[in-house]
Amino acid sequence: MVKLIDEFRRGWYGISQPSPLFSIGFAASCLALATAARWGLSLIRPDVFFTPYIPAVFFATAFGGLRVGTATALAGGVLGAAVNFSDASVDSARFALMAIYLIVCGFAIWGIEHYRSIASNQRDISRRLIQEEEYRKLIVDELQHRLKNKLSTIHAVLHQVLHDQPQVWASIDHRMRALSATDDLIARLDRGGCDIKDLLLNELGPYGHVRFTLNGNSLFLPEKLAVSLALVFHELATNAGKYGAFSATHGLLQVSWSASDDRLSITWDETEGPPIGAIGEAGFGTKLLKSALRPFDGKTEIAFLKTGVHCTMQCRVPRS
Structure with missing residues (x-):
């Protein structure tokens, strides 16, 4: 029957x-x-x-x-x-x-x-x-696994080479760990999303908690938006570490966000950084910042002020 x-x-x-x-x-x-x-x-x-x-x-x-x-x-x-x-x-x-x-x-x-x-x-x-989605996930998981292995290999090689230079190794070690943590975070976000504050703490924590201030209420980000913002925050934090506020002794960063209905506004404001010289042609990072939030009816505006980088982001928060 x-x-x-x-x-x-x-x-x-x-x-x-x-x-x-x-x-x-x-x-x-x-x-x-x-x-x-x-x-x-x-x-x-x-x-x-x-x-x-x-x-x-x-x-x-x-x-x-x-x-x-x-x-x-x-x-x-x-x-x-x-x-x-x-x-x-x-x-x-x-x-x-x-x-x-x-x-x-x-x-x-x-x-x-x-x-x-x-x-x-x-x-x-x-x-x-x-079937294609399952195959994509398999390939992405394999690439993440290989990337993690390569980062671990580079980390071990650098540790061996710089074992007699502890100060240089200390400045490199936490950055390598931050890269690895970012890769792990993006892999986790692709399956569940997270709170925006946890995302920022994960990205900015390696630069020292006294170097940045976070202002905003708790806000859960669905997985696709969380991945896009993770890429944006990682790019901004990397630039701040190379050329911006985090590269200077007294440089500071303030990140603020607010949500109204289904719209999210984020402000990234660096101060006390080194003087910004001539701006060259837009590279991959700038193009990423400009395009990452477009699928969410969003936009990103970057201004290079005398006090440092000022970036504003606006996007729609999908219903999870």
């Missing part, structure tokens, strides 16, 4: 074609129910010959396909013309009604088959997309 129910479900949803015997049995049941309905209607109106068989054709076609639907339509026409539940004689009017019935059934069968074809194509596309 369970097997029959599962076969019926798979056939009805078009997942697989039911067996011929099951399809014929289902069509015969539809015809029997339609004939019983016709008998009931004949008690009220005896000239209803073919109308009850149209739903039978619909359900038989949706379940069994073109051939079963066509056979059901023809059988319904024969039953409507040959079986009487009243004293009405078979005349030309009944054959005219049968012709109209067959035309209606033809359009119904064509429409149902067209829908079944579209649904089948959509299922194939969905199946391929799922």
Whole structure:
């Protein structure tokens, strides 16, 4: 019984074609129910010959396909013309009604088959997309694993080379660990999201908690937006460490954010950094900052002030 129910479900949803015997049995049941309905209607109106068989054709076609639907339509026409539940004689009017019935059934069968074809194509596309997504995740996981191994190898080599220069090693060690922590964070964010404050603490922590201030309420970021902001914050923090506030002894950073409805505004403000020289042509980092938030109806504006980099970001927060 369970097997029959599962076969019926798979056939009805078009997942697989039911067996011929099951399809014929289902069509015969539809015809029997339609004939019983016709008998009931004949008690009220005896000239209803073919109308009850149209739903039978619909359900038989949706379940069994073109051939079963066509056979059901023809059988319904024969039953409507040959079986009487009243004293009405078979005349030309009944054959005219049968012709109209067959035309209606033809359009119904064509429409149902067209829908079944579209649904089948959509299922194939969905199946391929799922397979491609699984393959993408496999490749990304493998690349993350290899990157982590390379960072560990570089970390070990540098430690061995700089073992007699502890001050140089101390300045490099925490940055290498920050890179590794960022890679791990992005991998985790891609599966669940996080709070914006935790994201900033993870990115900025290696530069020293006394060097930055965070102002804003707790705000959960869905995974896709969290990954994009992680890339943006990492790029800004890296630039601050190379050329901005974190590269100077007294440099400071203040990050503020606020949310109104579904819009998020973030301000990145560096002060007491080294003087900013001539700005060259936009590189990959600048292009990343400009484009990372576009999928979220967002924009990023960067100003190189005398006091340091001033960056404002606005975007839409998707509903998680």
